[in-house]
Amino acid sequence: MTSHITSPQFKENASRALVDAPLQQAMGNVRVNFIERRRAAAEKLPEFEGLRDSARDIKNHALEHLDLYLETWEQNVTKAGGHVHWARTAEEAREAVLAICRRVGAKTVTKGKSMISEEISLNTALEAAGIKPVETDLGEYIIQLRGELPSHIIAPAVHLNATQVESDFRRVHTHLDPKRDLSQPVQLLTEARGVLRDRFLAADVGITGANFLIAETGTSVIVTNEGNGDLTQILPKIHVVIASIEKIVPTLEDASQILRVLARSATGQEMSVYTTLSTGPRRPGDPDGPEEYHVVVLDNGRSSMLGTAFQDMLRCIRCGACMNHCPVYHAVGGHAYGWVYPGPMGAVLSPSLIGVDKAGHLPNASTFCGRCESVCPVRIPLPKMMRSWREREFERHLSPATVRGGLAFWSFFARRPGLYRLATRLGMGALAWFGRDKGKFASLPFASGWTKYRDFPAPQGGTFQQRYRDTRKQGARR
Amino acid sequence: MSARDDILGTIRRSLGVTGQEAPRRSIVENRLAQAPRGVIPQRGQLDPQARAALFRTMAEAALATVEEVESLDKVPAAVAEYLRRGNLPARARVGEALAGLPWGETTLEVGTGPSDGRDLIAVNRAFAGAAETGSIALVSGPDSPTTLNFLPDYAIAVLRESEIAGDYESVWDRIRERYGKGTMPRTLNWITGPSRSADIEQTMLLGAHGPRSLHILVVKD
Ligand code: SF4
Numbered sequence: 001m002t003s004h005i006t007s008p009q010f011k012e013n014a015s016r017a018l019v020d021a022p023l024q025q026a027m028g029n030v031r032v033n034f035i036e037r038r039r040a041a042a043e044k045l046p047e048f049e050g051l052r053d054s055a056r057d058i059k060n061h062a063l064e065h066l067d068l069y070l071e072t073w074e075q076n077v078t079k080a081g082g083h084v085h086w087a088r089t090a091e092e093a094r095e096a097v098l099a100i101c102r103r104v105g106a107k108t109v110t111k112g113k114s115m116i117s118e119e120i121s122l123n124t125a126l127e128a129a130g131i132k133p134v135e136t137d138l139g140e141y142i143i144q145l146r147g148e149l150p151s152h153i154i155a156p157a158v159h160l161n162a163t164q165v166e167s168d169f170r171r172v173h174t175h176l177d178p179k180r181d182l183s184q185p186v187q188l189l190t191e192a193r194g195v196l197r198d199r200f201l202a203a204d205v206g207i208t209g210a211n212f213l214i215a216e217t218g219t220s221v222i223v224t225n226e227g228n229g230d231l232t233q234i235l236p237k238i239h240v241v242i243a244s245i246e247k248i249v250p251t252l253e254d255a256s257q258i259l260r261v262l263a264r265s266a267t268g269q270e271m272s273v274y275t276t277l278s279t280g281p282r283r284p285g286d287p288d289g290p291e292e293y294h295v296v297v298l299d300n301g302r303s304s305m306l307g308t309a310f311q312d313m314l315r316c317i318r319c320g321a322c323m324n325h326c327p328v329y330h331a332v333g334g335h336a337y338g339w340v341y342p343g344p345m346g347a348v349l350s351p352s353l354i355g356v357d358k359a360g361h362l363p364n365a366s367t368f369c370g371r372c373e374s375v376c377p378v379r380i381p382l383p384k385m386m387r388s389w390r391e392r393e394f395e396r397h398l399s400p401a402t403v404r405g406g407l408a409f410w411s412f413f414a415r416r417p418g419l420y421r422l423a424t425r426l427g428m429g430a431l432a433w434f435g436r437d438k439g440k441f442a443s444l445p446f447a448s449g450w451t452k453y454r455d456f457p458a459p460q461g462g463t464f465q466q467r468y469r470d471t472r473k474q475g476a477r478r
Numbered sequence: 479m480s481a482r483d484d485i486l487g488t489i490r491r492s493l494g495v496t497g498q499e500a501p502r503r504s505i506v507e508n509r510l511a512q513a514p515r516g517v518i519p520q521r522g523q524l525d526p527q528a529r530a531a532l533f534r535t536m537a538e539a540a541l542a543t544v545e546e547v548e549s550l551d552k553v554p555a556a557v558a559e560y561l562r563r564g565n566l567p568a569r570a571r572v573g574e575a576l577a578g579l580p581w582g583e584t585t586l587e588v589g590t591g592p593s594d595g596r597d598l599i600a601v602n603r604a605f606a607g608a609a610e611t612g613s614i615a616l617v618s619g620p621d622s623p624t625t626l627n628f629l630p631d632y633a634i635a636v637l638r639e640s641e642i643a644g645d646y647e648s649v650w651d652r653i654r655e656r657y658g659k660g661t662m663p664r665t666l667n668w669i670t671g672p673s674r675s676a677d678i679e680q681t682m683l684l685g686a687h688g689p690r691s692l693h694i695l696v697v698k699d
Contacts, residue, residue, distance in 0.1 A: 026679075029679060029680045030680075033680050045519060045521075046519075046520065047517050047518075047519050047520070050517045051516075051517050054516045054517045058516070061509070064493065065502065065505065065506050066489050066493070067486050067489045067490050067493070067495070067497050068497065068502065068503060068506045069506065070485075070486065070489075071486070072506070072510065076660065080661075080662070086480070086481040086482040086485055087481060088481045088484055088485060092481055136687065137677070138675045138677040138678070138686060139675075139677035142677070142678075155676070155677060155680070156677070157677055157678070158677075158680070160678075161679055162678055162679050165678055185678040185679060185681050185683060186683050188678055189675060189678065189683045189685070189686060190685075193685070193686065193687060196687065197595065197687075200595075200687075201594075201595050215510065216510050216513065216660055217660055217661065217662045218662075219662055225673070225674050225675060225676075225686065226673055226674070226675045226686035226687045226688065227628050227673040227686060227687045227688025227689075228686065228687040228688075230624070230627075230628045230667070230688070231628055231629070231687055231688070234624050234625060234628065234665070235625075245485065245489075250506075250509050250510055250513075251509070251510060251513040252513065252650045252653075253513045253514065253515050253516060253647055253650065254513075254516070256516075256646040256647060256650070257516040257517065259646070260517075260519070267676070269540075269670075270536065270539070270540065270610075270611040270612075270670070271540070271611040271613055271668070271670040272670065273540070273669065273670050273671050273672070273673060273674060273688075274667065274668070274669060274670075274673075274688070275613075275667075275668040275670075276665060276666070276667050276668070277662060277665070277666040277667075277668075278664070278665055279662040279663070279664060279665075280664060281664070282664060283618075283619075283663075283664050285619070285620040286618055286619065286620065286623075286664060287574075287591055287592040287620065287623040287625075288592040288618070288623045288624055288625045289618060289624060289664050289665060299485045299488070303485055303488035303489045303492055304488060304492060305492075306489060306492035306493050307492040307493055307494060308492070
C-alpha cells in the first residue's frame with residue numbers, strides 16, 4: 001500500500017498539465033511570489049551565503065556519523081520518557097502508528113503537515129483500520145477533502161484557486177448555512193479554523209512530522225506558520241512524531257544554523273511563526289501537553305543512499321526553493337511528477353525511494369538551467385544528480401528507443417568531427433532557409449513534442465562551432 | 479534482526495564503518511560537548527538598548543505589536559488598557575508565573591491554569607527574546623501552560639528587557655543554565671508574530687489556527 005504512483009506516465013501527466021488553465025494560472029503565482037520573497041530575505045541577511053555553507057557542512061557531518069547520532073538521540077528520547085520505534089519500510093512505519101492508535105482505542109487522529117506521512121500513505125492505512133485522520137494544515141486539509149496528493153512540499157494546495165476551495169467546502173461542510181458568503185479567502189480560512197478547532201479538541205492522538213531531530217537533547221522540532229502542528233501535539237493524550245533518519249542534527253546550535261536558512265529559502269520569512277521543540281511527554285506538574293510521546297523513525301531506502309552518488313540528497317531540508325525556481329515545475333505543476341515529491345528534489349529523490357523503473361522519467365524533466373542548485377540552502381548539486389540518474393537509466397536500457405536511437409545517431413557524427421561540422425552546417429542552413437520568412441517554426445518533423453506547446457526558433461545563420469570560431473578570432477584581434 | 483539493528487547496520491555498511499572506531503566516536507562526543515556556534519548574524523550583536531530596539535523592529539515586521547512597560551507591577555494595567563483599546567472583553571487567562579501581579583487593581587476578570595479552548599485572551603510569561611528576528615521563546619512548565627500560546631485569539635506575552643538576547647544561541651546558553659546540558663523543557667516555543675496561512679492562492683491571512691494577534695509587553699528592568 002503506497003500512494004498511487006503515476007510517475008511512469010510523467011509525459012502524459014505533463015501534457016495534461018500544460019493545457020490545464022486553472023493550474024497554469026496558479027503556477028503563475030508561484031513564479032512571481034516565492035522567487036521574489038526569497039531573494040529579498042536572502043539580501044537582507046549578509047551572512048546568508050555563509051549560513052548556507054554552514055548548513056551544508058552540518059548535514060554532511062551528521063550523515064557521515066549518522067549511526068552514532070541516531071544512537072545518542074534514541075538514548076536521550078528514552079531518558080526524557082519518550083519511545084522510539086524503528087521502521088525499515090513504509091509498511092513497518094504504518095504498523096507502528098496503527099499499533100499505538102489501536103492500543104488506546106483511537107477514533108480520530110489530528111495531523112500536522114508531514115511529508116513522511118504522505119510517503120508512507122498513512123491516511124489510507126488509518127482509514128482502513130477505522131480511524132479517522134484529520135489533516136489540519138490548511139493546504140493539507142483542502143487536498144484531503146479532494147482526495148489528492150500535495151502538489152508542493154510546503155504549499156500542498158498551491159495548484160488550486162479560491163473558487164475550487166469554496167466548492168469543496170460547500171460540498172463537505174454540509175452542516176453550515178448553504179447561503180453563507182465564501183467569496184473571500186479570509187472567509188474560507190475562518191470556516192476551516194472553526195471546523196478544525198473542534199477536531200483538535202476531540203482527537204485521541206496527534207501526529208506530526210519533524211524538521212529536525214536533535215541528538216544532544218532527544219528533541220523533535222516542527223516549523224509551521226499556522227500553529228496547527230502545535231494544537232495537534234499539545235491537546236491529545238498521545239503525540240506521535242514520524243520522521244526519517246536523515247532529520248538528525250547534533251545540537252541545538254546546529255538546528256539554529258539551519259533554521260536561519262530554512263524559512264528564508266522557503267517562504268522568504270526571517271523566521272516561520274512557530275518553531276517548536278518537543279522533548280518527551282508532559283512532566284510532573286505540567287498543566288498541559290501529551291501524556292505519551294512516540295517517535296517513529298523511518299529508513300525506507302535512505303540508509304542505502306549513504307556512500308553513493310546520491311548521499312548529498314539526504315541533506316535536503318524540504319524547503320521547496322528548488323521547485324519554486326524550476327521552469328519545468330512552473331510549467332507542469334507538482335502532480336505531473338506522479339508521487340509525493342515533485343520538482344528537482346523529487347526528480348532526484350523519487351527514483352531512490354520508489355525505483356528508477358517507476359520514476360526514471362523524472363530526472364529527464366530538467367533543462368539543466370541550474371537554478372535549483374543556485375538556491376538550494378544546503379547546496380545539493382541537483383542537476384549533477386539528475387544527470388547521474390539519466391546515465392543509470394541509459395545503462396539499464398530503461399530509456400525509450402527514440403532516445404537511444406537519437407543518441408546513437410548523434411554519437412556516430414560526434415565521433416567524426418569533419419562529418420559533424422558538415423552535417424550541422426547543412427542542417428542549420430536548411431532550417432534557416434525554410435524558416436527565413438517567419439523566423440520560427442510552428443511545427444517540425446520529429447519535434448512535435450516541442451512545437452506542440454511553443455515555436456521552434458529558426459537558426460539565425462551559422463552553427464555553434466562556426467560562431468565560436470568567429471568570436472575567438474574577433475577576440476584575438478582586439 | 480530487529481529493525482533498529484538492521485537500519486544501523488545498513489548505515490554502517492554504506493558508510494564503510496563498524497561504529498566502534500574510537501576517533502569517529504570522539505568526534506561525535508566532542509561535537510555534542512562543545513556545541514560549536516557556527517555563523518552568527520552581526521545584526522543582533524548590540525548593546526542592550528539597541529538590541530531591544532532591534533527586537534521591536536523585527537517583531538513588528540512579523541506583525542506582532544510591542545509595548546514597553548515600566549515594571550512588572552504595571553503589567554495588569556497595561557493589559558487592561560490594551561484590551562480596552564481593542565474593544566475586547568475584560569477577561570483573560572494568565573499563566574501562574576504572572577498570577578502574583580496586582581490584577582486586583584484592575585477591573586479584569588482573571589483565571590489561571592491551562593486553556594480549554596474557550597479563552598479569547600491569554601497572558602503568558604516568556605522565557606526569552608531574540609532580537610535578530612523579533613522572536614520570543616516560551617517554555618512549558620507548571621506556571622506557563624503551552625495551551626495559552628495557541629488556543630486564544632489574542633496572545634499577550636510578558637518579557638523583561640534584559641531577557642532579550644541578540645541571537646538564538648545566547649538563549650540556548652540560558653536554557654542549559656536552567657535545565658542542565660542535554661536537558662530540555664517538554665515544550666519550547668519560538669514564536670515570531672501571530673498565526674498565519676498563505677495556503678489559499680498564496681494570499682497571506684492572519685489567524686489560521688493560532689492567535690490572530692500577538693502583543694508583547696517588554697518590561698524595563
Ligand atoms: S533540494 Fe534543496 S532547495 Fe530543494 S527542497 Fe531540498 S533543501 Fe530545499
